[in-house]
Amino acid sequence: MLNFNAYHFAEKRDDENVIAVIHRHWFNILQNFFLIFLMILLLVGSHATLPVLFPILTVPEYDGLLLFLESLFAMLIWTMSFLIWIDYYFDVWVITSKRIVNIEQRALFSREVSEVELNKIQDVSAEVLGVIPTFLNYGNVQIQTAAEQEKFLFVKVPAPYALKDIIMNLEKSGEKQAENEKADIEAQAIKSAFEKKNS
Amino acid sequence: MISLLISILYAIVIFIYVLTSFFIIYHLVKYAASSEIKTIMLLLFIVIAVGLLSVNLLVFFSIDWNSLLYKLNL
Numbered sequence: 338m339l340n341f342n343a344y345h346f347a348e349k350r351d352d353e354n355v356i357a358v359i360h361r362h363w364f365n366i367l368q369n370f371f372l373i374f375l376m377i378l379l380l381v382g383s384h385a386t387l388p389v390l391f392p393i394l395t396v397p398e399y400d401g402l403l404l405f406l407e408s409l410f411a412m413l414i415w416t417m418s419f420l421i422w423i424d425y426y427f428d429v430w431v432i433t434s435k436r437i438v439n440i441e442q443r444a445l446f447s448r449e450v451s452e453v454e455l456n457k458i459q460d461v462s463a464e465v466l467g468v469i470p471t472f473l474n475y476g477n478v479q480i481q482t483a484a485e486q487e488k489f490l491f492v493k494v495p496a497p498y499a500l501k502d503i504i505m506n507l508e509k510s511g512e513k514q515a516e517n518e519k520a521d522i523e524a525q526a527i528k529s530a531f532e533k534k535n536s
Numbered sequence: 537m538i539s540l541l542i543s544i545l546y547a548i549v550i551f552i553y554v555l556t557s558f559f560i561i562y563h564l565v566k567y568a569a570s571s572e573i574k575t576i577m578l579l580l581f582i583v584i585a586v587g588l589l590s591v592n593l594l595v596f597f598s599i600d601w602n603s604l605l606y607k608l609n610l
Contacts (some may be wrong), residue, residue: 356571398607401599408592412553415588419560419581429566448567513562 353433357503361493362475366425373421376414380407383474420444430491437480437489457484458508463497482506544583547598550589557585 349355361518384407389393417501437458440450458480465476476497480489494500560581568574 398604399602401595402604405592405595405599408588408595409549412585412588412592414558415584416560418604422561422577423563426573427563429569442563442567445556445563471598 349433350429350435353435354435355431356507357432357500358496359430359432359491359500360474361425361428362495364469364473365493366421366473369421369425371445373414373418376410376417379408380414383407430494432507434507437504439489439491451489453480453482453484453489455508457482458504459483461501461508462503465497475519478504538605542601550593553589557581 384403387402389402393399424444427440427448429440430436430529431440432454436452436454438450438452441451443449460481461478462481463476463478465471465474470476470493473495474497475495476495478491478494478497478500480491481487482489483507491497561578564578564581565576568577
């Protein structure tokens, strides 16, 4: 498992360790980048073909105009590429030792953070739908919770079945820990009551 | 008159480009969880964005818009 000790997100608490950081599957960003690939093809294609189709564009003045429009288009491509990457990279699910945090980034001006405590998890299910998701092993993981937000969804994440197992194991170990803590408190109460009675 | 209009439109485009770039940098600085990725992506974005902007400004100001528009019969 990867080491996420150096990983720090803005909403991280001091008493929790990051166990896993999950982004959408790489195929998802590839799909989103398809438009960018087309735009790059258009830019390269127009640079190669336009002066041949319209010889007037080889005249220095018009050549400058073509270069200006091309560089303006390149600026647009560069900005759009980073907007797509930001949407992908900052859209993240963080599994910590205490909770699961969903940070959802929509373009530049919408960021939503929701979370569910591990002890509030009731059920976890995973699904892989379609040919490409089956082939590349990505899909959705749904968490049923007892919290205010009843459903918690991991969308298009890699290895959904393995992720489901990780969450269920964490939930079980969290339950066991809570039971142990409860038993310790009860034992302590019985012990102090016994000591009180004897004295 | 048209060259003035082109200059105003160009100024608006550049303003939007700079503003968007500023917000991209802001997101990278504020929300990137891994410092390595933050540094690499910031460097990559800033160097290429500034490079593209410089080339574009140079080309824009090297064009004689009045003469060009005259030749295009505008």
